[in-house]
Amino acid sequence: xxxxxxxxxxxxxxxxxxxxxxxxxxxxxxxxxxxxxxxxxxxxxxxxxxxxxxxxxxxxxxxxxxxxxxxxxxxxxxxxxxxxxxxxxxxxxxxxxxxxxxxxxxxxxxxxxxx
Amino acid sequence: xxxxxxxxxxxxxxxxxxxxxxxxxxxxxxxxxxxxxxxxxxxxxxxxxxxxxxxxxxxxxxxxxxxxxxxxxxxxxxxxxxxxxxxxxxxxxxxxxxxxxxxxxxxxxxxxxxxxxxxxxxxxxxxxxxxxxxxxxxxxxxxxxxxxxxxxxxxxxxxxxxxxxxxxxxxxxxxxxxxxxxxxxx
Numbered sequence: 001x002x003x004x005x006x007x008x009x010x011x012x013x014x015x016x017x018x019x020x021x022x023x024x025x026x027x028x029x030x031x032x033x034x035x036x037x038x039x040x041x042x043x044x045x046x047x048x049x050x051x052x053x054x055x056x057x058x059x060x061x062x063x064x065x066x067x068x069x070x071x072x073x074x075x076x077x078x079x080x081x082x083x084x085x086x087x088x089x090x091x092x093x094x095x096x097x098x099x100x101x102x103x104x105x106x107x108x109x110x111x112x113x114x115x
Numbered sequence: 116x117x118x119x120x121x122x123x124x125x126x127x128x129x130x131x132x133x134x135x136x137x138x139x140x141x142x143x144x145x146x147x148x149x150x151x152x153x154x155x156x157x158x159x160x161x162x163x164x165x166x167x168x169x170x171x172x173x174x175x176x177x178x179x180x181x182x183x184x185x186x187x188x189x190x191x192x193x194x195x196x197x198x199x200x201x202x203x204x205x206x207x208x209x210x211x212x213x214x215x216x217x218x219x220x221x222x223x224x225x226x227x228x229x230x231x232x233x234x235x236x237x238x239x240x241x242x243x244x245x246x247x248x249x250x251x252x253x254x255x256x257x258x259x260x261x262x263x264x265x266x267x268x269x270x271x272x273x274x275x276x277x278x279x280x281x282x283x284x285x286x287x288x289x290x291x292x293x294x295x296x297x298x299x300x301x
Contacts, residue, residue: 019289054292061241061295062260068238072155075169076147079176083140086177 026055132189147176154200160257161204163246171207175200201272244294248287255283
């Protein structure tokens with residue numbers, strides 16, 4: 001892993017790179033070698049450790065949220081009604097379109113404009 | 116390899132999708148009952164409001180019904196439906212803004228005696244913070260960290276390059292980390 005130089009995580013242009021590396025560490029996306037390099041860096045930098053701690057808390061919070069159930073209301077009746085209504089409207093539109101087209105053809109024929 | 120139960124379930128689902136495509140509304144109703152919780156959960160996590168999630172869920176199923184003929188493989192109904200739900204959420208104009216308690220919470224003194232109460236409310240606050248993220252970043256984070264999708268799937272759902280999906284998740288987490296640091300007064 002290319003560690004982004006001395007671990008100054010605040011006001012440093014490398015801060016974003018450190019953020020990415022710390023995220024990958026917490027979310028288990030680093031190789032063994034990369035983890036070892038980062039852990040050495042973590043021993044040296046309290047700033048980096050503080051930032052790591054925040055990501056660990058975030059990871060844990062997101063995991064807890066993902067495990068929480070979301071109580072879903074039963075929308076099946078309402079969806080089925082809307083599907084039926086949509087089908088009915090579509091059918092009516094097709095029918096109306098057909099009737100209008102027939103009238104138009106009849107008028108054109110009456111006016112002698114049809115081929 | 117799929118387990119026998121899973122295979123049977125998939126076969127049944129394929130049959131339901133085929134029947135629904137042929138206009139069988141009961142078959143479509145069965146698909147609604149099977150997947151409404153998944154769609155609702157995703158919409159709620161993205162939109163952060165139960166009424167908006169209800170609207171988006173219904174809209175997603177209606178769009179799915181209208182586009183059943185476009186579904187390439189009946190066995191991929193669930194992921195296709197969730198992709199429609201993601202797009203519905205992207206286009207959903209929020210009727211209600213979440214409360215601004217998040218901002219109030221940012222302004223709290225971390226040494227305040229109420230700090231412990233705030234800590235206990237941590238999860239709720241993180242959920243609110245998620246709602247403050249830009250929409251694309253929020254959806255990418257929800258799909259990755261709450262729904263457990265991988266980056267190629269997220270890229271597919273959001274119709275972006277995998278690299279873009281990674282950047283959106285990264286930025287979302289970074290922003291949430293900043294909020295958590297403020298929460299802890301660091």
